[in-house]
Amino acid sequence: MKVFIIFIALLIANITFITYQGDLNRYVRLQTYLKAVAEEAAAGAALYYDEVSYSRGSMIINKEEGEKYIKHLLIRAGQTLDLREGENLTAEMEVLDDSNGAADTGASPAVTVTLSLTVTDLFRLPFLTKEQVVRSAKYELADY
Numbered sequence: 685m686k687v688f689i690i691f692i693a694l695l696i697a698n699i700t701f702i703t704y705q706g707d708l709n710r711y712v713r714l715q716t717y718l719k720a721v722a723e724e725a726a727a728g729a730a731l732y733y734d735e736v737s738y739s740r741g742s743m744i745i746n747k748e749e750g751e752k753y754i755k756h757l758l759i760r761a762g763q764t765l766d767l768r769e770g771e772n773l774t775a776e777m778e779v780l781d782d783s784n785g786a787a788d789t790g791a792s793p794a795v796t797v798t799l800s801l802t803v804t805d806l807f808r809l810p811f812l813t814k815e816q817v818v819r820s821a822k823y824e825l826a827d828y
Contacts, residue, residue, distance in 0.1 A: 700809065707807045714765075714806070714817055718799050721761045722821035725754045726797040729777060730823045742782040743793040743825060750777060754797060771803045794824040 729750030737744040754775050762773050781793040798820040806814045 703808055704812070707809070707812075711806050711814065711817075714801070715819065717761075717765075718801060718817060718819040719821065721757060722797050722799045722819045723823070725757050725775060725777075725799070726795045726821045726823035728753045728757070729779075729797065730793075730795040730825055737782070744783045745779045745781045745793060745795060747777070747779055750779070750795065758799075765801075768804070771801075774800050774802075776800070792824050792826045794822055796820060796822040 730745060732746040732749035732753065734744040734746055754777060758773050758775055765773065767773065776798045778796040778798075779794075780791060780796075798818065801817040803815060803817070806817075
């Protein structure tokens, strides 16, 4: 009987460990994917600049076009992630360019995108909860 009890205890411990490893692997892959999407969104949004202002020597990012691009990326990412009801992916874009003080401080124009994914619990174990994944990326136009 002792062998049976020890076997059941080890079985439960191993199943818990295997479940945790699988969920953690999913979490890490999700972090990596969101990092790639955030970097793509920041780099793509930074490419939409005002040509007239640029011809006059100042770099001004076109926020409306950048937000359209990010929205398009979020739709594609949401399809790839196969989001369920109640889960959503949102983005926040912050622009630092010559129109809001980048030239005064000597900083290069930059676009920062923060993605926030809200899901149901990522971990199946009852003592672990993770319902939000947030990644941020910054693209800086250093050589303009």
